[in-house]
Amino acid sequence: MSAFYVTTPIYYVNDRPHIGTAYSTIAADVLARYHRMRGERTRFLTGVDEHGIKLERRAKELGQTPQTYVDSMVPPFKEAWQQLGCAYDDFIRTTEPRHKERAQAMWRLCRERGDIYEADYQGLYCVGCEAYYTEKDLLEGNLCPIHKKPVEVLNEHTYFFRLGAYQERLLAFYEKNPQFVQPEGRYNEVKSFVREGLRDLSLSRSTFSWGVQVPDNPEHVIYVWFDALVNYISALGGPKRPGEPESPFDTFWPPNAKAVHIVGKDILRFHAVYWPAFLMSAGIEPPTQVWAHGWLTVDGQKMSKSLGNFIPPAPIVDAVGADVLRYYLMRDIAFGQDGDFSHQNLFARYHGELGNGLGNLLNRILASIVRKTLEGRVPVVDRGELLAIDRALLDTAQASARNAARQLEEVHPNRALEAIWELVNAANKYVDQTEPWKLVKQNDTQRLSQVVYTSLEALRYLGLMLWPFMPQKSSELLHQLGFDALSPEEGVDLWPDDWGKLPGGIETRPGKPLFPRFEKEQEAALIAQLAPKPAAEASVAPAAAKAPSSPAAAKPVVARDLGEKAATNIDVFGQIDLRVGEVTLAERVPKSDKLLRLEVDLGPLGTRQILAGIGKHYAPEALVGKRIAVLANLPPRKMMGLQSQGMVLAAGDGDVLSVLSPANDVPLGSTIA
Numbered sequence: 001m002s003a004f005y006v007t008t009p010i011y012y013v014n015d016r017p018h019i020g021t022a023y024s025t026i027a028a029d030v031l032a033r034y035h036r037m038r039g040e041r042t043r044f045l046t047g048v049d050e051h052g053i054k055l056e057r058r059a060k061e062l063g064q065t066p067q068t069y070v071d072s073m074v075p076p077f078k079e080a081w082q083q084l085g086c087a088y089d090d091f092i093r094t095t096e097p098r099h100k101e102r103a104q105a106m107w108r109l110c111r112e113r114g115d116i117y118e119a120d121y122q123g124l125y126c127v128g129c130e131a132y133y134t135e136k137d138l139l140e141g142n143l144c145p146i147h148k149k150p151v152e153v154l155n156e157h158t159y160f161f162r163l164g165a166y167q168e169r170l171l172a173f174y175e176k177n178p179q180f181v182q183p184e185g186r187y188n189e190v191k192s193f194v195r196e197g198l199r200d201l202s203l204s205r206s207t208f209s210w211g212v213q214v215p216d217n218p219e220h221v222i223y224v225w226f227d228a229l230v231n232y233i234s235a236l237g238g239p240k241r242p243g244e245p246e247s248p249f250d251t252f253w254p255p256n257a258k259a260v261h262i263v264g265k266d267i268l269r270f271h272a273v274y275w276p277a278f279l280m281s282a283g284i285e286p287p288t289q290v291w292a293h294g295w296l297t298v299d300g301q302k303m304s305k306s307l308g309n310f311i312p313p314a315p316i317v318d319a320v321g322a323d324v325l326r327y328y329l330m331r332d333i334a335f336g337q338d339g340d341f342s343h344q345n346l347f348a349r350y351h352g353e354l355g356n357g358l359g360n361l362l363n364r365i366l367a368s369i370v371r372k373t374l375e376g377r378v379p380v381v382d383r384g385e386l387l388a389i390d391r392a393l394l395d396t397a398q399a400s401a402r403n404a405a406r407q408l409e410e411v412h413p414n415r416a417l418e419a420i421w422e423l424v425n426a427a428n429k430y431v432d433q434t435e436p437w438k439l440v441k442q443n444d445t446q447r448l449s450q451v452v453y454t455s456l457e458a459l460r461y462l463g464l465m466l467w468p469f470m471p472q473k474s475s476e477l478l479h480q481l482g483f484d485a486l487s488p489e490e491g492v493d494l495w496p497d498d499w500g501k502l503p504g505g506i507e508t509r510p511g512k513p514l515f516p517r518f519e520k521e522q523e524a525a526l527i528a529q530l531a532p533k534p535a536a537e538a539s540v541a542p543a544a545a546k547a548p549s550s551p552a553a554a555k556p557v558v559a560r561d562l563g564e565k566a567a568t569n570i571d572v573f574g575q576i577d578l579r580v581g582e583v584t585l586a587e588r589v590p591k592s593d594k595l596l597r598l599e600v601d602l603g604p605l606g607t608r609q610i611l612a613g614i615g616k617h618y619a620p621e622a623l624v625g626k627r628i629a630v631l632a633n634l635p636p637r638k639m640m641g642l643q644s645q646g647m648v649l650a651a652g653d654g655d656v657l658s659v660l661s662p663a664n665d666v667p668l669g670s671t672i673a
């Protein structure tokens with residue numbers, strides 16, 4: 001049996017999950033679920049990229065060790081993927097020993113092949129990308145084309161990888177494997193990049209230490225991209241040591257499996273040029289395919305914290321559920337192209353395709369007809385009595401299943417959903433045309449049974465085909481039809497291909513609408529609440545987030561001031577993320593009598609460094625272990641050279657001041673509303 005292996009990029013932990021990273025992860029999950037339900041042996045890997053100068057610097061800014069910092073940033077990823085229904089089999093962290101030792105093993109293999117040598121490196125480096133640039137790649141003013149920030153000039157003794165020596169082998173490999181990179185346009189870009197010639201790649205750094213140590217040279221750490229790319233095999237136990245017993249690497253890496261890397265177009269070069277070259281050098285087969293999807297923009301602009309248009313998935317999931325966000329992302333954006341994220345479009349698809357299309361189909365057959373007139377049971381029918389109109393729907397269902405499967409095999413989730421919706425639309429039209437409610441009135445039970453059965457079969461097809469995209473809604477739909485939740489098994493193909501599998505006589509379980517309507521005002525309020533908020537800060541008087549030199553900053557928040565403010569509404573409050581946290585460390589900021597540096601554990605949100613202007617009222621020791629209220633979605637700001645990542649809520653004025661605390665020990669990270 002062939003095996004299927006799908007991976008996401010491993011995400012840098014300096015950003016929290018957002019809809020861009022969610023997009024890659026959901027796409028990989030959809031593919032994994034699809035292959036799993038086809039009965040294939042399937043493995044889905046995601047994880048985080050924890051090394052490199054970017055993360056080392058960020059930790060320093062926060063006054064933390066890199067390890068403490070990265071440890072605190074991992075839970076939000078795991079939590080987000082769980083909340084989005086992304087059922088990965090393994091989550092790799094590049095700081096884990098299992099990874100570090102395989103990254104070193106890979107280095108040794110390349111070195112033994114004679115592909116690693118030492119020399120002086122002089123060049124340009126973007127810390128945001130963790131990538132080398134040549135002058136011709138840069139924007140005016142030596143700015144990185146992606147981060148629009150000045151690149152740094154490096155001048156150090158490093159190890160190099162003989163990438164130049166792989167030009168011909170890579171081109172020959174591309175020639176032999178026309179499907180290696182998708183979409184095709186991107187493949188052409190990769191090929192012309194390689195045809196222009198490849199320069200050897202600096203493969204180590206010696207001016208910082210946060211990385212995997214170069215074997216036999218503690219002065220150097222391995223270049224973060226070499227380290228990161230190895231995750232795809234280290235998580236499987238590769239590269240294997242001589243004589244090692246059978247491991248997932250044997251099952252899930254080519255030639256024994258189809259291995260597909262889902263990546264954003266921004267990191268294609270690393271995956272389609274460097275990675276196969278490293279693998280060739282180590283004597284390991286390249287992956288089967290690298291699929292580069294496009295970028296999600298917000299109002300046409302790249303998402304970034306500084307632009308204030310950074311969209312985390314959690315509030316959308318809270319508002320409409322994970323499956324709706326999954327559906328929207330997979331349907332609205334053609335895989336491989338850029339797409340603009342819009343809450344309005346999300347709601348339009350919710351009401352249109354999901355509510356009026358799929359939800360309504362289920363409701364009009366199950367709740368209105370089966371429950372009321374057929375005692376809630378699937379009718380028993382004779383296939384020989386199907387009319388042409390019934391057969392036409394049957395044919396559409398078969399075609400829809402075939403097309404959707406083909407599109408998923410070829411990694412076109414949006415086209416697969418289009419194929420599935422051909423059946424949703426055809427089934428609704430079928431119900432309009434066959435008018436079962438009239439058959440009820442006419443007491444034509446035999447024809448009614450045929451029509452109902454045919455419609456329910458279409459719904460069964462839909463329930464199954466939607467499982468990769470909307471696992472929860474698919475289970476609810478199948479449950480209402482009288483089926484148990486899908487549980488894929490190796491060797492068992494659950495994709496629908498056979499009309500008539502719905503057993504006549506079984507009891508259905510009509511339930512709540514799959515996609516209940518939002519009233520217009522409710523929808524407008526949700527859209528306002530979910531919109532990116534550039535200036536969340538402006539609406540709350542900051543106790544600690546402002547520089548202590550400003551008199552307003554010393555004056556702590558809320559109670560008394562609130563009455564003096566203009567009336568506001570609940571939506572404004574909804575924009576504020578207030579959380580319960582526990583102070584794990586408190587100390588005075590040198591040269592300041594007001595500022596305290598706190599480390600506050602916000603549970604799933606991780607530990608934050610917060611500077612609070614409460615030093616005249618609190619001894620640091622008195623705060624350690626205390627549960628407090630924190631404003632958690634302020635953009636970070638610097639005070640006295642230290643970053644503050646939130647604000648502590650306190651009541652009072654210049655003379656009396658009390659930090660707010662919940663009366664009972666609610667879990668860390670609980671929202672305050």
Ligand code: MSP
Pocket residue numbers: 008009010011012013015019020021023024049228229231262263264265266267294295296297303
């Ligand atoms: N750590 C590297 C990847 C190493 S893989 C061996 C990295 N990490 S990243 O955190 O910057 O995120 C990488 C991926 O996140 C992108 O390639 C893409 O898959 C996804 N996205 C990040 N922002 C995105 C959008 N705005 N839109 C779509 N995907 C985006 O690079």
